Amino acid sequence: MLFRHALALTAVVSCCTVAAGDDGPPEAGPVSLFNGENLDGWHSDVPAADDDPDVKPSFIVRDGMLVSLGSPNGHLITDAKHANYRLDVEYRFAGKPGNCGVLVHASTPRALYKMFPKSIEVQMNHKHAGDFWCIVEDIAVPNMVECRGPKEKWGITEGKARRILNLTDDSEKPLGEWNKMTIECVDDEVKVWVNGDLVNHGHDCTATSGQIAVQAEGAEVEFKKLQLTPIKTLSETP
Template sequence: MNALTSDESKAGYRLLFDGESLNGWASTLNTAGWIVKDGNLVCKGERSGYLYTLEKFENFILDLEYRTAPNVNSGVFFRWSDLTDPVNTGLEVQILDTYDQDNMVRNSAGALYDLVAPSSNAVRPAGEWNRLIIRCDRNDIQITLNSVPVVEADIDQWSSPGKNPDGSDNKFKYAWKDQPRLGHIGLQDHGGYVEFRNLKIKL
C-alpha cells in the first residue's frame, strides 16, 4: 500500500503520503492527533487541527482512500488558500457516514460541501474503504466516489457570497468564483476517527 503502480508513475502520479511519516504535512493546531498506523494516515479524532499539505496545488487529480468509524464527520479540503480559515477558503468534499441515507443533500458523503449534493449515494458502510477522486481543471470540479461520478460543478457559477446558483443559501462568506485557485489540500479533524491511505496526485 501507499505505492504507485508502474502505470500510475507513467501517468504522472506521485504520492502525497509515504505510508511511514507525516513528511510534507503540517497541522493547523498540532500533529498529536494525527499518526501513522499500519501504513495508514490516522486522524484519532482529538480535534488537533486540520492536516494540510505544505505544497499548494491548483489543477490536479487527487486520488485517495478513506474509511471512518460509525457516524463520523470529516472532509477533504482543496484549493485551501488561508490556513486560518479552512471553511471559507477551502472547497470541501464531505466525508460522512450516510450509507443509509435515502435523499442526497449538500452534506451527504461525496457532496461538494454546502454547494452541490451528490447525484447518488455511493458511500460504503462505516468501516469499509472508500475511494475518492477529485478532479480540478480551472473552473471545473468533478468528484467521483467508489467509481461513481457524484458531482460536476462549474465553480464560476458561484458568483455571490452566501448564495448558490439556484438562489439557495450557503454558509460561505466569499464568492467561490473570486477565490484563489492555488491552495493546500487538507484533511479535517472533526472529532471522529478516520483513516486515509494511497493519497496520490497528478498535476
C-alpha cells in the same frame, strides 16, 4: 444509477481527451502525498494546540496509514500548493461513522469559525460523501436551488447556506470497507467520484489552486492512499 455512470464515463473520456494530446510533453506521473512513514510534506493547524503545546496529536501514522483521530478538531495541510490535478483517496471510518473531509484550493488558515481554512471542502461525512461546502470560496453546480436552497440564503461565511448537495448518497461502501474518492480539479471546475459514481461537478470556482487538507472533525478516519496526478490542460500545452 445508469444516469450517474453515463455522466462519469463522459467526464472521464473528456478528461483523457484533454490530457492525451500527441503534440505536448508527457504528463508527470502520479505522486503519493503520504509516504507511509511520517507526515513529511504536511503541517497541522489545530487551534487547541495554541494554548497547550502538549495537546494530543490529531493526526498520526499507524500501520502505514495516515489516521485522522477526529479530535482535537483541526486540519492537516500540504506544505505545497497544487493546481490541475486528480487526487485519488482511499479511506474508511475506523470505528463509528462520522464527519471528515478533503479540502481543495486551501489558502488562508482559520478563515471560517476561526477553524477552517479558506477552501472548497469535499465532504466525507458518512452518507453524504461528495457534498461541497463553501468555505470563504464559492462554486456553482447545475440546479443550484435544488442543491443549495433559496438563493437569498447562499453565502460563503458563517450563517450562510454553504452546503451544496451531491447527486447521490448511496455510493459509499458499508462501514468498515474502503471507499475510493477521486477529486479532479481542472481550471475552475471540481469533479468528485465516490466508488466510481460521479457525485458532484462544480464550475466557476473562485479559486483554481491552493493547498490540500484533510480534517479532524469528530470521527477517526484511516487513509491508505492520497495520490496526486497532475493534469495537463489545453491552456498549458505549448
